[in-house]
Amino acid sequence: MMFRKARDSDFFVGWLFSLPFLILWAWWFFYPFVQSFIRSFQDANFADLGAAKFIGFQNYAKILHDQAFYRAILHSLEIVLIAVPVQTLLGLLMAILVNRKIKGKGLFRTLFFIPYITSTIAVTTVFMMLFKQGTFVTNFFGMFGFGNVTWFANTHYALLFVAILFIFQQVGFSMIVYLSGLQEVPKDLYEAGQIDGASGLQAFRYITVPFMKPITFFVVSVATILGFQIFDQIAAISRYGALGSPAGATGTVVTYFYQNGIRYMNIGYGSAAVVLFFFIIMIITFLQKKLLDEKE
């Protein structure tokens, strides 16, 4: 009886239920996480990890002197600065469109969401076919002053190509998140607004936008984190070449440390790049929170 009681306690069941997660987490997250920090202070090559030796901040110093690292950060920032505002605003617009009482909204919701659950490699492959020189897509963009070129092979357009791809895939997720938020806005608020003679635009500005603030923070921070993590698109357009083709034009922070840490097997160096990358993301997330909080 005593035993049975203990076995049914919150303490016992709570830990028993958390244990599978905790064990996996400790071995496959916490331990690697700590290792990343330690390795970043080592000269470690994967070919002979036993020979790794402590070299203090040398990896960091070397990275901070590498022009390719700054280019990589710049490229990541460019992608984020193009993609995040577009996918946030477009996501909100699409959510409003499919939240109205209209025919076929289920179809549109599905259509907009499909790219999000489709393989990035597959979508990239399709876009590579579509953005080749001379297709109807590049001809179309040509009318607006873009060069009729193969976008992903052109040093000026390759990064924009990656950003467009990213927006296409992610905007459906922003839409779904906003959609769940829009359904929480009390209907009578809009009705009251209508009685007071507020226009549609005013209702949007003074009711929808403030209500969507926490959601916007969520959408923007997720998009930023994912934008900095872009990898598959770039790997797919690089084909057999070095990551970041053409000529480093699409090299980002992630491809930078992937190339150095895993392809060149210089684990210490790669880890140091990762740690720097981690701090960059933390700072940006922090700044975003400040920015959105002050926009009251």
Next chain:
Amino acid sequence: MKTKKGLALTGNYVLLIVLGVLFALPFLYTLYTSLVTMQDVNHLAGFSKWTLANYKLFFTNDAYNVPQWLWNTVAMTAIVIVGNLIINPMAGFALAKLDFAGKKWIYWIVVATMMVPYQMILIPVYVNVAHLGWLNSVLGLTIPFLYQSLYIFMLRQFFISIPGEFIEAARLDGLTKMGAFWRIVYPLARSSLITMSILAFSGTWNSYLIPSTFTSDPTKYVLVVGLNSVKDMFFENTPLIMAGVVLATLPILVFFFIFQKQYIEGVSSSGVKG
């Protein structure tokens, strides 16, 4: 007033249709191209005939091994989903409905883990997998990914919204807490579990970074990694590549169509709002 409303509605439809066409176009193009011959690729109209030859070639060419890749992908996805369907809800339930010493710490671990980009630990995880001899094995692609802290967080939000009376009633009927969870709470969480499964399914089925890092033997590739390698070999054979894209995408679409309704419900009820 009435015409103004009608006008707004028309504008709504126009915008939706423009966006809809933009979103459908790449997929329609893929499907169309996968069904024509090489000669017809550049003509959107006036093609000579439909053909399934591209699909057939995909399954029979010796240069790659699609049935094997497909099997690897199915095995990987199935193991990861089953793990996530057991481990995440258990932890989520403990964090939502049980009161025990150490719970705050565990919750903090879940939230902090969510914030860390996976690339940050990729190198040491790779080293761990290599040490265990799990490179080029389904173990390396699944064991480290049997849980997801984001899903634990989502499920916790959902479990909090389940009234305590359900559990109390189950306990009055003689069930233990564990029994109440598996028999009562778990079935109630259906739509949240489906949402999680769709995300886990597409995330695993489509994952590229990890499988391409952890496998180098072409017979151990998953579909997406294989597709990328075929693309590099036969970049000029557009219809063949597009058939591959359709093959890699189809299972996700089928899965999504089946569970679509519960999915939208699930997102709303598990609330990313926190």
